Amino acid sequence: MKLFAVLLGGSGGPGRLSEDHETVFVVAEDERSAKTQARKKWTGHGRPHVDALSSVESVDGFDIQVSPGASATEREFVSYNDLPYDEED
Numbered sequence: 001m002k003l004f005a006v007l008l009g010g011s012g013g014p015g016r017l018s019e020d021h022e023t024v025f026v027v028a029e030d031e032r033s034a035k036t037q038a039r040k041k042w043t044g045h046g047r048p049h050v051d052a053l054s055s056v057e058s059v060d061g062f063d064i065q066v067s068p069g070a071s072a073t074e075r076e077f078v079s080y081n082d083l084p085y086d087e088e089d
Contacts, residue, residue, distance in 0.1 A: 001027050001066045003056045006038035010048035020044045021051065027066050031055075 004026050012018045024041040028034040035050050042048035056064050 001029060002034075003027055003064055003066050004031070004034035004038070005054050005056050006034060006050060007052040008038060008042050008044075008048040009051045010042060010044045011046040013045040022048075025056075 006024050008022045009019050012020045024038050026034050026037040028037055031053055034053060039048050058064060
């Protein structure tokens with residue numbers, strides 16, 4: 001199993017001339033399975049398409065390992081709007 005980062009694109013919705021995008025992460029055996037799982041996570045309008053897909057094996061010199069763990073509902077989500085303001089950002 002590998003971790004995949006998938007960039008989804010799709011309709012911006014009624015009255016919009018642009019396309020919306022979302023990046024989602026999925027754990028899958030291969031690219032085909034990753035695409036299928038990623039499309040299920042789309043929160044936009046209509047049917048999404050995959051603009052980009054990459055397996056994530058390391059980040060900033062750290063190896064990424066996938067192992068069974070907590071369900072997605074047990075993980076805390078922190079919005080960037082909840083973080084303190086930093087004038088350097």
